[in-house]
Amino acid sequence: MTDQARAAQAHTSPGPDGDGVAATRRRPRRRDHRAYLYVAPAFVFVAAFVLYPVGQAIWISFFRWDGISLATWVGIGNYVAAVTDPALTQSFAHVAVLVFFYAVLPIVIALVLAALLQRAARLRGAGILQTLIFLPQVIAAVVIGVIWVSIYAPDGLLNTVLRIFGLGVATRTWLGDFSTALPAVGLIGTWVEIGLCLVLFLTGISQIPRELFEAARVDGAGFWRELFSVTLPALRAPLSVALTLTVVAALKTFDVVFVTTGGGPGTSTTVPAFQVYNLAFNQGRVGMATTIGIILTVLVLLITMLIRRIAPKDDL
Amino acid sequence: MHTKHTMKWSAALAAVAATAMLLAGCTPGSGQSSSGSTDKPTKITTDVASLGKLTLTVWDQETTPGISTSLDDLNKQFEAKYPNVHIDRVVRSGSDLRTTLKLALSSSTPPDVIQANQGFADMAAYVKAGLLTDLGPYASRYGWTKRFPSSQRALDSVTPDGSKLGSGNLYGLSITGEMVGTFYNKKVLDSVGLPVPKSMEELEADLPKIKAKGILPIAFGDQDKSPAVHLLGIALMPQLGQKAASQLIFHQAGTFDSPSVHTAADLLAGWATKGYVTPGFNGVNSNTAATAFGQGKAAFFLGGVWNQDAIQKAGAGDSGAGFTVLPQKAGDPLVAMGGVGMGWAIPARSKKKDAAAAYIDFISSAKGMTTLEKNNQLPAVPSADAKAEEGTLTNDILSTWSRLTKDNGLVAYMDWSTPTFYDTIVSNVQSLMGGTENTAAFTKALQADYSGFGGGN
Numbered sequence: 001m002t003d004q005a006r007a008a009q010a011h012t013s014p015g016p017d018g019d020g021v022a023a024t025r026r027r028p029r030r031r032d033h034r035a036y037l038y039v040a041p042a043f044v045f046v047a048a049f050v051l052y053p054v055g056q057a058i059w060i061s062f063f064r065w066d067g068i069s070l071a072t073w074v075g076i077g078n079y080v081a082a083v084t085d086p087a088l089t090q091s092f093a094h095v096a097v098l099v100f101f102y103a104v105l106p107i108v109i110a111l112v113l114a115a116l117l118q119r120a121a122r123l124r125g126a127g128i129l130q131t132l133i134f135l136p137q138v139i140a141a142v143v144i145g146v147i148w149v150s151i152y153a154p155d156g157l158l159n160t161v162l163r164i165f166g167l168g169v170a171t172r173t174w175l176g177d178f179s180t181a182l183p184a185v186g187l188i189g190t191w192v193e194i195g196l197c198l199v200l201f202l203t204g205i206s207q208i209p210r211e212l213f214e215a216a217r218v219d220g221a222g223f224w225r226e227l228f229s230v231t232l233p234a235l236r237a238p239l240s241v242a243l244t245l246t247v248v249a250a251l252k253t254f255d256v257v258f259v260t261t262g263g264g265p266g267t268s269t270t271v272p273a274f275q276v277y278n279l280a281f282n283q284g285r286v287g288m289a290t291t292i293g294i295i296l297t298v299l300v301l302l303i304t305m306l307i308r309r310i311a312p313k314d315d316l
Numbered sequence: 317m318h319t320k321h322t323m324k325w326s327a328a329l330a331a332v333a334a335t336a337m338l339l340a341g342c343t344p345g346s347g348q349s350s351s352g353s354t355d356k357p358t359k360i361t362t363d364v365a366s367l368g369k370l371t372l373t374v375w376d377q378e379t380t381p382g383i384s385t386s387l388d389d390l391n392k393q394f395e396a397k398y399p400n401v402h403i404d405r406v407v408r409s410g411s412d413l414r415t416t417l418k419l420a421l422s423s424s425t426p427p428d429v430i431q432a433n434q435g436f437a438d439m440a441a442y443v444k445a446g447l448l449t450d451l452g453p454y455a456s457r458y459g460w461t462k463r464f465p466s467s468q469r470a471l472d473s474v475t476p477d478g479s480k481l482g483s484g485n486l487y488g489l490s491i492t493g494e495m496v497g498t499f500y501n502k503k504v505l506d507s508v509g510l511p512v513p514k515s516m517e518e519l520e521a522d523l524p525k526i527k528a529k530g531i532l533p534i535a536f537g538d539q540d541k542s543p544a545v546h547l548l549g550i551a552l553m554p555q556l557g558q559k560a561a562s563q564l565i566f567h568q569a570g571t572f573d574s575p576s577v578h579t580a581a582d583l584l585a586g587w588a589t590k591g592y593v594t595p596g597f598n599g600v601n602s603n604t605a606a607t608a609f610g611q612g613k614a615a616f617f618l619g620g621v622w623n624q625d626a627i628q629k630a631g632a633g634d635s636g637a638g639f640t641v642l643p644q645k646a647g648d649p650l651v652a653m654g655g656v657g658m659g660w661a662i663p664a665r666s667k668k669k670d671a672a673a674a675y676i677d678f679i680s681s682a683k684g685m686t687t688l689e690k691n692n693q694l695p696a697v698p699s700a701d702a703k704a705e706e707g708t709l710t711n712d713i714l715s716t717w718s719r720l721t722k723d724n725g726l727v728a729y730m731d732w733s734t735p736t737f738y739d740t741i742v743s744n745v746q747s748l749m750g751g752t753e754n755t756a757a758f759t760k761a762l763q764a765d766y767s768g769f770g771g772g773n
Contacts, residue, residue, distance in 0.1 A: 060344050066437075068418050069445035069478070071344040153604075154596045176539060176599020178752050262541050265598035266747040281414075283735045284437035286344075 054297075061291040066284040078291035088292065091270040094182060095251055098271065101186025102193055102250030107242055109190070110197030111235075115227045118205050118213075130202065134195035141192075145259025148188045149175065152260075175261050181268050188256055193249065197242045204238035205231060240311035244304050251300050272296050345445070360457050361670045364398045371402045372671055373427040375420070377413040377658065382691040383492065389687055390679050397678075401671060414438065421447040426663035428672040432488050433658050434471055436481070436735040442661075443487055444478025449662040450485040454673040460489060463680065467558065467726040468493075468696060470566070472659040481732055482566030488659015491680050492688060493696045493717055495654030495726070496546045497641040499617040499627060499709075501609060504531060508615065512638060514646040516554050519616070520583070523592045526615045535614035536593040537605030543619060544745035545731050545738065549653035550618050551580035553727055554644035558651045561727040567769070572762040581748060581755040588749040598746050606630070610637065620654075621694065621713050628709060639712040641720060650716075651725040656696050689714075697721060734769035737762075 061078055065071035082088050113133075117126060136144060151157045152174035159171040174184040208230065216230050254273035257263060263270040263278075272292050280289035361367065374391075378384050384407065391403045406427070408416070414433065420426050421442055432439040432448065442448045455461050461469070468490065475484030498519065500512055508529050513519040526533040538544050553561050555576040564570035587593050594600050594608070602619065603626055609617035610630025617623065617637075627637050641652040660679065662672045678684065685695040689702050692710065698718045704711035720726060731738035744761045747753035753761075 063344055065344045066441045066444070067345075068422065068441055068447070069345050073343070149601075152599065154600060173596025173599030176596050176750075178598075178747075178750055181599075261539070264539065264541055264743065264746050265750050266752060267743045278739065282437060282738070284441055285735070 057290050058294060060287055061294050063287040064285075065287040067280070067286045071287065074287070078288050079295070081288065082291050082295055087267060087270070088272075088275060090267060091272050091275050094269060095253065095271050097182055098186050098189060098253055099247055099250040101183070102189035102253070103243060103246035105186075105190045106193035106197050106246060107239070110194050110201055110242070111227070111232070113194070113198055114201035114205055115223065115231055117202065118231070119223065119226075130199065133198050136192040137195050141255035142259050144188060144192060145256045148184075148191075148256075149260050152184055176265055178265055178268050181261055181265055185257060185260055185269050188260070189250060189253065193246045196245060200238040200242045201235055204235045208234045236311060240307055244307050247303055247307065248300055251296060251303070360453060360673070362457065362674060364671055364674045365400060367400065367668075367671055369400050369402075370668055370671055371404055372429065372668060372675055373404045373406065374429040374675070375406045375408065375413065375417070375427040376431045377408055378431075379407055379409050382693050383657075383688070386684075386687045386691045386693060387679070389691075390684055393683070393687075394675060394678050398674075401675075403675070418442075421445075421663050421665075424665060426665050428662065428666040428668045429675055430661055430663060431658035432661045434481070434488070434655070435732055436478075439472075439487060439659060439661075440474045440478040440481060442478075443474045443476065443485075447664050448487045449664050449666070449669060450476075451487060451489065451662065451673070451676075452485050454677070455486050455489075458673070458677045460486075460677070460680070464489070464697060465721055465724045465726070467562065467724045468656050468721075470562065471656050471726075471728055480567065482562070482728065483568075488661040489676050489680050490656030490659050491684055491696050492657035493654065493694045493721075493726075494621055494657070495641065495652045495717060495720060496549055496620045497618075497639055497652055497716065498550070499609065499619070499623070500638050500640070501612055501615055501617075501632065502636060502638060504612055504615045507531075510615075512640065513642060515648070516551075516642050516644050518646070519642055522615070523587070524590075527590070527592060532594060532608075532614040533592040534587065534594070534616045534618060535605040535609035536597045536618065537600035537602040538597050538746060538749070539599055539601050540603075541742040541746070542738075543602045543605075544742040545729060546619050546653065547584060548580060548741065548745055549727075549730055550642075551583045552576060552730075553651050553653050554642060554648070555579060556651070558649070558723070558725045558727055561651060561653075565728050565730055565733050567733065572766045573759050577759050577762070578755055581758045584745065585748050585751075585755060588751065593749075598750050612636075621717075624709055624713065632709070634705070634708045634710070637709050639709055639716060641716050641725075649723045649725055650720045651723075651727060652720055653727050653729055654720075655726075655729060733766055737765055737769075740765040 060071075062073060062075055063071035064074045064077070117129075153159075154171075154173050158174065162168065162171050172180060174180050212230050212234075213226065216226050221229065252273050253271050254277065257269055257271050257274050258277070261269045263274055273296065276289045276292050276296070278289075279285045279292065376387065378387055387405070391405055395401060395403055413431070417430060417432075417438075418441075421430070422445070426447075432442060439448070451460075455469075469486055470482045472488035472490060473484050473486050474481055498513075504526075505512065508526050508531065510522050510525065513522055523533040536543065536547065538547075556564065556570075560570060562568075564572075588597070594605055594614070597605070602623075605614075606617055606619065606623040606626040607630040608614060610627035610632040612631065617627065621639065624639075628634060641650050643650055660676045662669050662676070666672055680696070682699055685697055685699050685702075688695040689699065694713060694717055695702070698714060698721070702714055702718065704714055731741055734740075740762060744753065744758050748755070748758045
């Protein structure tokens with residue numbers, strides 16, 4: 001398929017929607033009843049396996065409960081504790097830092113990479129390069145954690161490389177140092193998410209008519225000008241998708257922290273999802289754990305809604 | 317528009333679901349009977365042969381070869397002794413057992429014998445929910461109180477309301493032991509010209525001498541956090557002695573804002589600043605530290621006996637390293653933090669309690685202990701003639717454990733004090749040794765958690 005054809009297809013895609021609206025306008029009543037019937041089986045399924053457990057979780061979050069014996073009603077006590085307990089509020093602050101490393105950083109890097117790859121037009125081995133950059137997405141998070149633990153180790157790859165370049169003073173136990181542990185964990189996320197963002201952006205760029213780039217270049221636009229005036233505006237849809245996925249990934253971070261630091265040193269890398277696990281399964285505070293889970297869910301919902309707000313209306 | 321519409325719908329549905337739950341009005345856990353008193357057996361039969369043909373379902377989590385073989389062996393012996401009994405052994409890994417056990421215990425057909433993990437999150441929670449049988453009557457009938465020292469039985473004891481550990485009724489019986497102590501590398505000590513220390517005081521005096529020779533005194537890795545509890549215990553327990561330490565941990569007397577705790581905290585902080593422990597220890601895995609010690613890169617390794625395998629495989633071999641528990645002053649009675657394996661317990665709803673108790677009696681008998689010894693396990697109470705090859709690490713561990721058992725010197729892990737104490741200790745030890753917290757703040761944080769504990773969950 002040529003770029004023009006692809007672009008043409010992209011432009012015609014809103015078509016069927018428009019037709020649908022027109023068609024339903026003619027017979028609105030009949031559609032309503034039938035639609036409910038079609039939706040019913042799926043709704044029963046969702047109600048039983050999603051809505052009911054969510055309701056149950058909300059209910060449990062109002063109790064002090066060890067998981068087996070009779071629970072004690074505490075009202076919003078758990079929620080009050082969640083926002084006042086420094087150990088818990090701290091974990092939410094950590095996750096905010098992780099959003100920078102999981103979402104902002106990879107998106108910026110992937111944008112620059114995508115623009116470079118686009119300019120390099122027919123780069124040899126571009127496919128291989130993309131595959132390599134995307135690879136971390138396919139690896140299990142626990143494996144990624146183990147790999148990075150060895151990279152960050154006192155005699156690991158990172159410190160070895162630093163010593164080779166005569167930067168021995170900069171070496172440290174990255175995951176064991178209070179000031180570097182959280183950024184070190186964050187950079188693992190950056191490494192993982194770059195691939196996802198890059199693939200999304202390259203797909204987006206491939207849908208921009210080539211003439212636009214050519215026209216921009218004829219008008220004397222450089223790399224940055226082209227990025228901001230042509231590429232970026234056309235990438236709003238993939239950007240919002242990338243932002244949603246990476247921000248959610250940051251908020252639900254558990255496995256990487258669990259494997260690399262276990263929340264340490266001290267409490268410098270605790271995150272809410274880790275607290276949920278720890279509270280429920282190690283401390284036997286199921287009510288409190290559920291409360292953090294609910295807060296996290298609401299947070300994810302709010303942030304994704306916010307991201308959808310900035311996305312172009314017709315693309316999502 | 318369309319998006320907003322669905323959003324509203326899902327919000328409404330969630331609200332409906334929540335209201336449904338509210339209307340149902342079922343308090344989580346209300347399906348349980350919470351009567352702990354009815355679980356006491358009244359008439360006890362020790363004659364298993366008279367119980368007729370029966371199948372005993374046993375759930376355990378001993379997946380490691382040595383102990384698993386021992387249990388298979390003991391099960392066969394039990395079946396041979398009582399041909400009317402068939403044992404259905406279900407082995408699950410620790411985490412699997414933990415998650416399914418809560419459900420299994422509350423079903424109407426639970427297993428007949430289980431292994432319960434001690435502590436607030438597990439054993440105490442089961443007791444509080446009335447799911448375990450009080451083994452007291454069986455203990456006096458079978459003489460378990462004489463078989464196991466009180467320091468060991470305390471570890472399997474919980475008050476009937478699940479609020480306190482270390483006292484109350486006996487709900488489990490453990491057949492293996494473990495302890496935390498001092499490993500020393502014989503070759504490294506020889507090269508520095510130092511004898512094996514006999515007390516904490518001697519150990520402290522040795523550290524600068526070893527450091528001066530350019531050798532790392534103590535291999536220590538705390539990335540996995542649990543070593544923090546063990547190291548603090550090694551520094552603190554000898555100062556307190558078994559009785560005071562046990563009273564402190566089980567909330568009977570004492571405080572964490574005491575001179576002993578201050579001294580122990582100062583000691584750990586000092587080891588970190590003086591470079592007596594592995595650099596960057598907060599980011600070093602405990603297994604890595606044990607391996608480095610086994611390779612002869614450090615003179616000491618302070619930790620649990622479960623590190624034996626890593627140390628031997630790293631290069632220390634069977635006899636390159638030794639193990640001991642150090643008292644504060646040479647000659648003091650031994651005291652060490654440690655534990656016993658998971659407690660063998662009988663679910664309250666089991667219908668074959670007498671047979672189950674007979675089974676627990678059998679595996680914890682002298683025969684059980686020798687079977688464990690044969691398979692290189694550390695039995696809770698080593699037999700009188702228990703001995704491994706002289707000069708081996710295995711023999712050191714076995715003889716130290718025997719002495720500790722004789723001195724009744726076992727103390728529970730410090731984190732048993734409160735449900736949150738593990739997290740409090742490990743994060744504060746990392747901060748203390750990492751230099752971001754001073755001794756005063758350290759003891760204050762520990763005491764705040766300790767004194768804020770109201771009992772149970």
